[in-house]
Amino acid sequence: MIEWKEFALEEVVEKFIDYRGKTPKKTASGVPLITAKIVKNGRINTPNEFIALEDYDKWMTRGIPQKGDVVMTTEAPLGEVAQLCFDGKVALAQRIITMRGKVNVLDNGFLKYMLQSPLMQHRIHSRSSGTTVIGIKSSELKKIPIPVPPIDIQKKIASILGSIDEKIELNLKMNETLEEMAMTLYKHWFVDFGPFQDEEFVESELGMIPKGWEIKKLSDIVEIRTTSINPSKTPGEFYYHYSIPAYDEGKLPSLNSAESIKSNKYLIETDTVLVSKLNPATPRIWTVYFKKESKNKQITSTEFIHYVPKQNINFAWLNCYLRSDDFQNEFKSNATGTTHSRQRVSPKVTKNFLVVIPPFDVMASFNNKVSSYFKLIDQNLKSITLLSETRDYLIPRLLSGEIDVSKAEKQVEEVL
Numbered sequence: 001m002i003e004w005k006e007f008a009l010e011e012v013v014e015k016f017i018d019y020r021g022k023t024p025k026k027t028a029s030g031v032p033l034i035t036a037k038i039v040k041n042g043r044i045n046t047p048n049e050f051i052a053l054e055d056y057d058k059w060m061t062r063g064i065p066q067k068g069d070v071v072m073t074t075e076a077p078l079g080e081v082a083q084l085c086f087d088g089k090v091a092l093a094q095r096i097i098t099m100r101g102k103v104n105v106l107d108n109g110f111l112k113y114m115l116q117s118p119l120m121q122h123r124i125h126s127r128s129s130g131t132t133v134i135g136i137k138s139s140e141l142k143k144i145p146i147p148v149p150p151i152d153i154q155k156k157i158a159s160i161l162g163s164i165d166e167k168i169e170l171n172l173k174m175n176e177t178l179e180e181m182a183m184t185l186y187k188h189w190f191v192d193f194g195p196f197q198d199e200e201f202v203e204s205e206l207g208m209i210p211k212g213w214e215i216k217k218l219s220d221i222v223e224i225r226t227t228s229i230n231p232s233k234t235p236g237e238f239y240y241h242y243s244i245p246a247y248d249e250g251k252l253p254s255l256n257s258a259e260s261i262k263s264n265k266y267l268i269e270t271d272t273v274l275v276s277k278l279n280p281a282t283p284r285i286w287t288v289y290f291k292k293e294s295k296n297k298q299i300t301s302t303e304f305i306h307y308v309p310k311q312n313i314n315f316a317w318l319n320c321y322l323r324s325d326d327f328q329n330e331f332k333s334n335a336t337g338t339t340h341s342r343q344r345v346s347p348k349v350t351k352n353f354l355v356v357i358p359p360f361d362v363m364a365s366f367n368n369k370v371s372s373y374f375k376l377i378d379q380n381l382k383s384i385t386l387l388s389e390t391r392d393y394l395i396p397r398l399l400s401g402e403i404d405v406s407k408a409e410k411q412v413e414e415v416l
Helices: 053-059 108-116 118-126 138-143 151-190 244-250 315-323 325-333 360-398 405-415
Strands: 005-008 013-018 031-034 070-074 078-083 096-101 145-148 201-204 207-210 214-217 222-225 238-242 254-257 265-267 272-276 285-288 297-300 304-309 354-357
Touching (some): 070 138, 078 108, 108 145, 151 405, 272 315, 285 360, 315 325, 360 405
Parallel strands (some): 238 297
Antiparallel strands (some): 005 145, 013 096, 070 078, 070 096, 214 354, 238 254, 272 285, 272 304
């Protein structure tokens, strides 16, 4: 069996870059700023904060990050890990530390996955400090021992796990494109009325609309389902849980045991569009296809409103309407609570929103064009779930030497 050796991180990491204790001046555009808020679930989400290009050299005096470097959050939260994938310049904020493995000693891809492993997460958290905010000092991080196999094995492990992550990333980007395509067509048809410009228009409560179209309340076209369930009363069962944290981490439900779910939830009984009523300034809209064949029930946080279309209202059209600027702007304007508290929108209030309803044949024609987009999005999400489960199964086993890399390669080939 190939021997794995343990080294302190500082023995195998060539460069640690740490900007804690410094706060950069932020600008509306410029060099992307990598903050702890956007390092989640093994990925770096799109940066939304920047520093000025002219400030870059003055700010980045402790070291310049390179593509492929491994970033880790050092507090709030502690231990989120990802790899830099940007070609241009990036700046590092506080609560982020960057590591670069020594050439031919520690592969950066292997380092990323090893830091994500249960073993290393345990070692990281065991050296943390703090009460209200848990964090780790750079001096403590450098002392943590890391298991290291020969460099060729490291690269094979990184390649196997990286191929899964690349497929997940591809599916996520495809879903973003499909949703954009659906929303572009929705806006052309139902906001700009592009295909209907030659028709007669009439005045309505929502402005000029094609003759024969109607203005209705949202309550006329959807049901709001609130079937409650207490999972803790069914010990031994597992539930697909659509929660706000799960949405934020990748729009994938978590599979939770009944015993781990401590409060009442809503039961999903049919194809549903979920809209979070919590903090509507950050829209969270989730299309859920009811899985009749699943042995695990589907449940959601009670922070989600369950919108189910009534008869003659197409599911694809409803998906787009609930994502539209018209709905989202009115939704946000009805939030209650101060800026210092968690704002919410009452589901009852949304029932009175006014909606432009096209004739049935127009809605059906639109549905025929875009329903395949949402079905493909759902298929991609199922694929992502399988890929994620495979990756999470392999990570601790590959990184402990329990599974040989050749066997792992075969398992990955079956799901890619």
